[in-house]
Amino acid sequence: xxxxxxxxxKNPKAKAKKLAYDKAYxxxxxxxxxxxxxxxxxxxxDNNTYGDGSNMDCSHRNGSLIMERRRTNRARGGAEKR
Numbered sequence: 757x758x759x760x761x762x763x764x765x766k767n768p769k770a771k772a773k774k775l776a777y778d779k780a781y782x783x784x785x786x787x788x789x790x791x792x793x794x795x796x797x798x799x800x801x802d803n804n805t806y807g808d809g810s811n812m813d814c815s816h817r818n819g820s821l822i823m824e825r826r827r828t829n830r831a832r833g834g835a836e837k838r
Contacts (some may be wrong), residue, residue: 792816800822 796814800806813826
């Protein structure tokens with residue numbers, strides 16, 4: 757067990773505050789992720805690349821959607837992304 761967990765075990769008010777913050781943050785982020793995924797799916801269907809095995813992916817770049825290789829899109833950011 758780490759220092760942070762020890763702190764939250766000893767301070768239930770702080771733990772409740774953190775859990776409330778985390779819940780709100782994840783809910784906000786989930787809505788954006790779902791919206792972006794839906795936009796990409798619609799874009800790929802319109803460009804006839806959805807489900808055809810072409811390894812092309814949709815990417816949000818500079819405020820617009822573009823098609824690019826799946827490997828290029830998902831590798832962007834490298835170790836910083838994870």
